Every structure is written in structure tokens, then in C-alpha cells.
Amino acid sequence: MNHLKNTNAATSQKRRFLNAAKIVCILAALFLLLNILWFTWRSRKYGAFTEGMTETEFSSFWVPRYVDSYDGYNYSVKYPNYLSLTGNLALSMPSDENAMYTDALIIWPNANGSYEYGVLLYDENEWNIYVDEYGQALDSQYDEVVENHQENISLLFAKANERWGLTKQMGTQFL
Secondary structure, three states, rough: OOOHHHHHHHHHHHHHHHHHHHHHHHHHHHHHHHHHHHHHHHHHHHHHOOOOOOOOOOOOOOOOEEEEEEOOOOEEOOOOOOOOOOOOEEEEOOOOOOOOOOOEEEEEEOOOOOOEEEEEEEEEOOOEEEEEOOEEOOOHHHHHHHHOOHHHHHHHHHHHHHHHHOOOOOHHHOO
């Protein structure tokens, strides 16, 4: 009778171990599948933006980064961080001998195909402002600042459209 109890206990323990091993294997397979899907999506989504660009020294397998300069404008693409869906495209006005920083546009491609926009504007202050696809401030408290930089903002949107073909998502004001 004791022998039967020991056999049943050993079988029960073995069954629990096998069930736990199956769960671990399933979770590992799901995590592997998630990584494959994410890397594939990221490569397809951001690969098109980097055509003709140079990989930077800060680039890595996990977070590729690319840069390019054309007509004095500086373009960059940063892929999303590991398992994130948000990377960015950025471009800045040509460098000015009198100013260390120049106005810039940042574009965040969304997973659904839309975009979000922000501008970095420099005068006596540094401004980080979210704007819509027409280059208008999303928060009315920044309307005057945006208006003062509207020429540069319009030019940056036009250059972004020219480089990355964002016409479908951008307002017609910049076409």
C-alpha cells in the first residue's frame, strides 16, 4: 500500500512538472512570435523612411538610427525602442552661424498609419510645441510663437513631405 502511495505521488509530481514545462514553452514561443512580428513590422514601417540615409554611430541592432543632410537640412530617423511602437522622423533647418540651434520638425508615425507632429522653435527661448498637420499649435497658448515661426514650419513640412512622401497625412497647406 505504501508503494502505491509513493508511485501515485511521483506520478502526480511528474505531471505537475510536465504541465509547468508546457506552460513555460508556450510562453517562450509566444514571446518569440511577438518579437518576430515586432521586428518585421518595425523593419517594414521604418525601412522605407531610411532609403539613402547613413546609419549613425549611435545606431544599434535594437534601435537603428539614420541621418542625412541635403541642401543644408538635417534629416534623421529613429526606429522605435525595443517592443515599442513609437519612433520618429526629424528634420531641422540649415545651420545658422549666429544660432547654435535651428527650428526643427519631429514626426511620430503611429502604428495605424497616421502621424503626430511637434516643432522645436528657437528665439530668445526654446519651445517644444505639438502641432497639427497644418503646422498650427494644438494648444492656443502657443499660437503667437508658432505664427512667428510659420515660414520655417511651412518649409519644414514641405521638406518632410518631399523626403518621406507624407502627402496623404499632411494638410494641403504645405503641398
